[in-house]
Amino acid sequence: MAEQPMTRNFEIGGAPHVPPQTTVAKVMLQVLLALVPGVLAYTWFFGPGILVQIGLASVFALAFEYLMLRLRGRPLKPFINDYSAVVTAVLFALCIPPLAPWWVSCIAMLFGIGFAKHLYGGLGQNVFNPAMVAYVVVLISFPQAMTSWLPPTALAEHSLGLADTLATIFTGRVPLEGGWDAITQATPLDLLKTGVETGRMVPEIRNSPIFGDFGGRGWEWIANWFALGGCFLLYRRVISWQVPVAVIGSVLLLSLPFWLADPDSNPFPLQHVFSGGIVLAAFFIATDPVSGCVSDRGRLIFGAGVAIITLVIRRWGGYPDGVAFAVLLMNMAAPLIDRYTRPRMYGE
Amino acid sequence: MLISVLILSALGIVFGLGLGWAALRFKVDSDPVVERIDALLPQTQCGQCGYPGCRPYAEAIAKDEADINQCPPGGEAGIRALADLLGREPKPLNPENGEETAKTVVLIDESRCIGCTLCIQACPVDAIVGAAKLMHTVIRSECTGCNLCLPPCPVDCIDIVAAETSPPRWQRPRPKTARTG
Amino acid sequence: MSEHLLILVSTVLANNFVLVRFLGLCPFMGVSNKLEGAMGMAVATAFVLTLSSVSSYLVHRYLLTPFHLEYLSTLSFILVIAVTVQLTEMFMRKSSPVLYRVLGIFLPLITSNCAVLGVALLNVQEQHNLLQSALYGFGAAAGFGIVLVLFAAMRERITLADVPVPFKGAPIGLITAGMMALAFMGFKGLANL
Amino acid sequence: MMPSQLKQILADGAWRQNTGLVVLLGLCPLLAVTNTLVNGLALGLATMLTLMVSNLSVSLLRGLLKPEIRIPAFVLIIASVVTVIELLMHAYFYDLYRILGIFIPLIVTNCAIIGRAEAFASRNSPLPSLIDGFATGLGFCIALVLLGALRELTGHGTLLSGAHMLVGDWGRSLTLAVIPSHPGFLLAMLPPGAFFGLALLIAARNAWKARTPAQSFTPLTQDAHET
Amino acid sequence: MNSSSHPVIRSGFLLGLIAVLGTGLLAGVNELTHERILEQEKRRVLQQLNEIIPTAAYNNDLLEDRIEIKDESFFHHPDPVTVYRARMDGQPVAALMTITAPDGYNGDIRLLAGVDTSGTLLGVRVISHRETPGLGDPIEIEKSDWILSFTHKSLLNPQNNGWAVKRDGGEFDQFTGATISPRAVVKAVHNTLLYFNANRDLLFGTKSTGANRDDA
Amino acid sequence: MTPSPIDEAAHEAGKRIHHFHGGLRLRHNKKISCRDPVERPPLPDLLIVPLLQQAGDIAEALVHTGDRVLKGQPIGQCQPCAAIHSPVSGTVEAIEDRPMSHPSGQSGPCVIIRPDGREEWFKLNPVDDWQTAGADELITQIQRCGIAGLGGAVFPTHTKMRDGRDRHIHTLILNGVECEPYISCDEMLMREQPGKIILGARILRRVLGAERVLIAIEDQMGAVQKALIGCAEFAQSKNISVIKVPTIYPEGGERQLIQVLTGLEVPAGGRPSDLGLVCQNVATAAAVAEAVTQGTPLIERYVTVTGNGISHPRNFLALFGTPISHLVACCGGYNDDVARLVIGGPMMGYPLDTDSAPVVKASNCVLALSRQDIAEPQVEMPCIRCGECARVCPAMLLPQQLQLQIRNGLWKPAQEYGLSACIECGCCDLVCPSHIPLVDWFRYGKGELRKRALENAATELARKRFEEREERLLRLKQERAEKMTRRKQVLKDKTTQQDRIQAAIRRAENKVAQKPDGQDGGTADDT
Ligand SMILES: Cc1cc2nc3c(=O)[nH]c(=O)nc-3n(C[C@H](O)[C@H](O)[C@H](O)COP(=O)(O)O)c2cc1C
Ligand SMILES: Cc1cc2nc3c(=O)[nH]c(=O)nc-3n(C[C@H](O)[C@H](O)[C@H](O)COP(=O)(O)O)c2cc1C
């Protein structure tokens, strides 16, 4: 076109013509950041074991992530770098006893990352919460390893240093006289369950030194720090308030009448909240966007469901704590819930 | 021993009678599914499925005489819809029936048309107008592109043209995203 | 009372027929591709199961036991069931052809849904009385139905996921069922309150 | 009947249309009794026997059966056969009988059996029906044995444990510890393990089949094309 | 329905026919196998009993010489306890009791305990339990020989407070991570001994109530 | 209409500021283009006037190559949509396909005019006194002058007015929000020609028979409010209020704006007129004023030329057909790091691959973005269901689910998830951590839906006509049968003919059935 000599060509791209605000990796990193205080508290109360477990789990998680991506012929870089596998690993490590042998993490991650995540198509498409699948698999497969818990270092007559911890985790043998029986102890929830079942009174059971003001000594503080991290996520809008509120609220509401009716065989509501995995689950696990519900109403139902099932299992079931199962069971229900809680559209 | 035989045969006979009665009582009448199948067919009426039109094909499917992958104009989408309706596994289009092609219409080259009315007779949807000895034209909006009018035309004055896609009819392409997962 | 509650809890959750007892898996895998279909199946099965549970109990209690014909139980139970199913089928076929289409070949196959015969046999094994049998049958059906519907909803989501090719379809379905079984392990011990 | 047809029937029943791995019928016993190889094998044999007899008798009676009573009739026949087998096992393989428990009478409801009666025996003459019964039973047996082996191996690291219940006391010597001092992996023994195991078997079969080119409809998600 | 006038009758008749054939067959087979099946049932129970008391040690028909007792004050469980009495030439040798430990980790643990006339344990076996595999199940003889540690024990050996798991200051081992199951078993066995001590004569005295044989 | 709570709330419009779901606060970037006053650029030596400027069909040209045209002379007309007029006096060089700033990026028929610089006007016939003129007269005038919505949709204003006149409209909303970043043409218009806007508002109000006019502006436009109110008072016109609304994208969206002003939602699938409201852009109002009082057709508009890719951003009053390259040249050309050329705002605008395309009724802004302004092509991750998209969606949809359904071609669920309610604002796209091109998917999906609707219509038609034909043939047969009984002679040749036809059809079917694409080849030869 002679008339317009200086026309010029451009490459085109889809709207909006503005750089995106965030990335998956940033989201996951925030979650990891929010977990830091809780983990530090954990280390403070129970020794360095947890750090080792986190390391182990992360390594195995990334290894299986890499393997599965290769097998599925999917690009490695974006998915290895999205940190979702690490989140899975950390949350799993926080569920197992600090001295669990190393192969526990290995098998757990095989099922968590390999089965629960990648057989469903990897990031974002898994129906079940990988970390919880991993935990439940090892819990039912190796009940002994998964029930030998440590008392808080404050109470333990002899606590393990880093060297001993490593030795224990990798050899499976406790480098102390007395072996396992010497250092392990039933968790507060265990004591409660077995105690109540053998007809002892809750206040009586709570006299045991491992109980603190609400939950177990140590455990309750760890819970507080996790809650703090959770609030950070809330503030950053990584998670929505519905889930945590629903979980903790329902726990309080539902355990209250039992406690009022019979305080001798039912623990104080706050004790329910602060013992076991409730707080961690409320802020970090039940909030997993992928395996959770989509709509706000859905999330409320999801949270309440987790709380109810957990309490039922604690009260009547065979396991001292039921959070993991509760989460998986609600994962099961999530698609159905989503279907019946589609939010109202504009003008509807 | 004897008792057992008696009892069970009694049971058997009673149930048998019950069933026979029920079979008569609840005899099924015509199958409403044909309608729903026919609704899924493109109504091109081209007969490529091997049946003289969409509805006969629908009836054949309902009677399990024809498979669901015989309609080229319907294409993959059509097959999928049928599979959904009938709760079957989707399968690729049967190549014997032809292959899925972009929608076309036909144009009669009026300069060559001799007005023999043969195409009018052939068109299953009366998309061609014109009287004997006068040139004919195709009503574009009503032509289904079945091409049945081509063979009868003695002077081959009917051409196939693509359905138009100028800016007003312009259709945004499917985003080509480097889908990673 | 609590004993009856126990029967329900046990059959629905702790010893869920599909996920723990391994009964009724074929329809579980077969009719779970569409939520609607699953719901239909759940209802149909619930109906048949309760009905046949009771009727087979009656046959056993008042026909077989008096004459010491326990060895005929399988035979007579399956006969009872087959007839119940057959009647249900003809009825549904008449009353709602659409549902009939959806359930397809599976209605006659309720006969060979082993949950149905299983309930009948277990009733005998556990020496249930009439009410218990009814509850047991219903509980089993409820457990079956609930799991089936949840499963169907999940599968609808999974079909949209990028599942590795060899696992598409049945395998990923089974994996999912396995995960459900995993979750149901949590109810272990509920049955002995 | 010509050998080609025979081969056809055998291949279909035993592998190509394998009830356990392809048609996915008879899943309950397949998952319930396969925590060891031997249990699987035992039930497999029982099932095979039932299939053959029932197919035979159904195809003999096929002329007389009206549609509305076809199913009940089949079921009656099958049930009789199964009960006979049950009684015999109760009398002669007592230990197996106790382990397999309710799943012996439940052979009646193994969808595979009625399925074959419907699909094959009621339309073919006795001999092919008999063979079809054998083939299908064989296929089912294969599935049971594979899964049983897989689970026993991962669960206990052994194979053929408890063979004595099938073949008498000398069978104890058959038990082979493939992985000595296997710590024991409970999951494989529990319900989830059963599901996972079967899933893996089928997936393996699919992968194997995919290597040998066969036309398969790219599934519903169009992303399959993009990925 | 292309059929002629009476499809109903016809189908009924057919089903009946098949039913008759089937039943005939079954009845026949049943006749043949009936005896042997009963045998098998008996043999199984005997096998269990003989694990505790060798066949040489008695010569009466254990399965026939049997009574049912109920005593919640000792057994803390509603279920009746079946007692098989072993006798040599009429003289009491031992009593084998099927007791139930109510407080296992996952509910009841059913045990078989044999006590000779002197009140010494001939042995204990677990008949059935629901304890957690891998934790509580070493109480089975197949999993470990912990259960054998009861053999030759009696009320005096060990002394009363020795009848507990080590963790509770007793003599019997617990398993790592699992105290409840062993605890339950020990308690139940101890109760049995106490009961035996209290009503030894009653146990051997009364003649067999051949009453309910068919729940053997 | 009996006053329902809804009506009352609607009448309350503007009394209180409500808020709408979702939305985003974006960097404003408007100042840079508001520094100097708006002026006309020098005439380019060629104007390219596309015959497709709005929703609807391609207009048919009213002139031929070589014709002389006058300024404001109609050169294109099409029935449903707005007419097209010549922006200058000059000669028609050609009527040919040229790039025509359409989202498709395709070329289309354009009238190429070489201006003669004499600016001779075509005879204009204004409405002599709009205050007395009837609504119909005004509407025809609006139609004749080719007025279309200048706010985005370029929807023919006369259609909206007709509809509004027939409904019971009580409030006219003038949309001066201009919520997209960078764009400042409406703001400049409101600064410099408030009188025209007020006049247009009064005319439109009269046409609609509405009581009130609400002019909505962003709370950051300080001077504008005074100016508008001033003019309203000068015109002694009651019930014209200027309302400031908070700056949240996409508040300018018709439905969002209505929600902000009334707290009501336009019913799904409905229109503002269902609430007794009509929404027009301020520029549209100004254009209406000129059209009615001076009879000048719509031939020019305010255009913002801005972005970090432009050396001296500013606003122009540009004639339609002015090549974008010309405007840019008048702004001192591009900066070196210019990367993308967008028509419209950064959120909703569409990219052009060449700046030889002209300004048209729809082009409110020419945006030249530099490298760092735009996203480098992102690798798309799978949706992690984080729910951000749903949180910001002003239409309250579940974009993640929607995207999934469209991706898998599940159109029914897609509709259930409200695909057609999506206003393509792009908020979800912007916040998605997985960088899923959501808006692209939704636009594609909408297109598919439209296509499907057409196809279904065609299918239905075909079915109808097929069945009609079937029974016609049947009837013929019967009649023939009767005839047969009467007149054997006639019968003979009829049947023979019938046979021939049947044979033809059969031949056709066979041929098609055997080699489906055979006949294409066949025709290809002799065409
Ligand atoms: C899932 C699970 C299953 C358990 N099963 C048993 C069991 O079957 N038997 C048992 O004695 N303890 C079992 N325990 C351990 C008890 O909870 C409790 O920790 C232990 O018996 C207390 O005794 P300790 O002093 O050995 O820790 C189980 C614990 C868990 C978490
Ligand atoms: C009778 C009538 C029909 C309308 N039809 C449409 C239509 O089909 N498409 C459309 O985008 N707008 C239509 N509108 C105008 C819309 O209400 C809306 O004003 C127009 O879409 C511009 O709004 P937007 O820029 O927010 O998209 C119609 C208006 C009226 C009065």
Ligand SMILES: Cc1cc2nc3c(=O)[nH]c(=O)nc-3n(C[C@H](O)[C@H](O)[C@H](O)COP(=O)(O)O)c2cc1C
């Ligand atoms: C996301 C979105 C943002 C919009 N922003 C504006 C805007 O800032 N200013 C405006 O006048 N119209 C805007 N529109 C168009 C209005 O919705 C509406 O169509 C227009 O004001 C109707 O007036 P018109 O027909 O005179 O253009 C926007 C539309 C959408 C969908």
Ligand SMILES: Cc1cc2nc3c(=O)[nH]c(=O)nc-3n(C[C@H](O)[C@H](O)[C@H](O)CO)c2cc1C
């Ligand atoms: C708020 C939040 C919570 C998460 N919680 C979990 C979790 O509980 N378990 C897990 O495996 N991954 C979790 N992830 C990581 C990621 O979503 C998860 O691995 C996906 O399921 C991978 O598809 C979480 C991520 C976020 C942002």
Ligand code: SF4
């Ligand atoms: S091929 Fe399809 S379109 Fe053509 S007639 Fe058959 S069904 Fe109709």
Ligand code: SF4
């Ligand atoms: S005109 Fe020709 S192609 Fe079009 S519908 Fe009629 S016959 Fe078919």
Ligand code: SF4
């Ligand atoms: S923002 Fe993106 S990743 Fe998050 S839910 Fe929406 S689509 Fe999925």
Ligand code: SF4
């Ligand atoms: S583009 Fe559509 S879906 Fe996305 S936010 Fe805007 S309206 Fe909602």
Ligand code: FES
């Ligand atoms: S085998 Fe149980 S349902 Fe088919």
